[in-house]
Amino acid sequence: MASRGVVGLFLLSALPLLCLELRRGIPSLGIKDLILLSGRIFLLLALLTLVISVTTSWFNSLKPSQGHLKEGEKENEKRRRLVRERQQEAQGEKASRYIENVLKPQQEMKLKKLEERFYQMTGETWKLTAGHRLLEVPDLPEEPSETAEEVVTVALRCPNGRVLRRRFFKSWNSQVLLDWMMKVGYHKSLYRLSNSFPRRALEVEGGSSLEDIGITVDTVLNVEEKEQSSQ
Incomplete structure (x- = not known):
């Protein structure tokens, strides 16, 4: 689609040159002159077509194919998902260790102190001694x-x-x-x-x-x- 637009653009730009040559050659335009003029035009078109073809191929070679692009996006998305899952697992393990090693002992210590204080205030300290239940x-x-x-x-x-x-x-x-x-x-x-x-x-x-x-x-x-x- 882009190559057709470029060809049309070159043809439009070559049209004034063609009209100028025709105006110059009208007074003494013969068959030989027409043949030479047609040859020049075809040669110019051939050169333009060649340049456009090479340029288009070069641009296409620089662009990654759509299939490779989609595969790359899928692979990147997969890697990001794996990274997020690993981060979540690491955070979950860290939170579990914190609860087990810090919060749980603190709560047990608080409950023990509250129990001791209650029994001391009520005079039931014997409940804190071993062997008396x-x-x-x-x-x-x-x-x-x-x-x-x-x-x-x-x-x-x-x-x-x-x-x-x-x-x-x-x-x-x-x-x-x-x-x-x-x-x-x-x-x-x-x-x-x-x-x-x-x-x-x-x-x-x-x-x-x-x-x-x-x-x-x-x-x-x-x-x-x-x-x-x-x-």
Whole structure:
């Protein structure tokens, strides 16, 4: 398409030259002159055609073919996609390592500190010691009703200021008091029960009932932390 336009352009540019030659040769224009003029014109056209053909071929050789261009674009797009995928994988691995090595330990440490602070404020520090778990605390018997006979109410004054109350049968084993103390969060290895007045440690024996250890009326007991020497 471009070569045809160039040929037409050269023909148009050669047309004035042809008219000039014809005007000059009209007075004495013979057959020989016509033949020479036609030869010049054809020679000029041949030269122009040759120049145009060579030039067009040279330009076409400089341009990459459409097929190679598309293949090159596809290959470049494929390489860019692979690079993006590798970058995303690297970022994902980096984020996973950061979560596993930094964020997760920080969160665990924060939870541990909050748990320690909570137990310290509530006086339930025994939960932080090894070997003492709530699963070790036996279940308490069902609390007697208010109208039941031979029942005594025990008030438990905790180190954090809480006062808990519960009813017990006088005939129950005195060990139930230690079970109750552990149930509310104070392990017997770290805490003990004591009478309010006179203030002395409550002697809880395995085979003794509440009545046997002197709890025959409503009583207030204190939860006290054991001294270092008594542990």
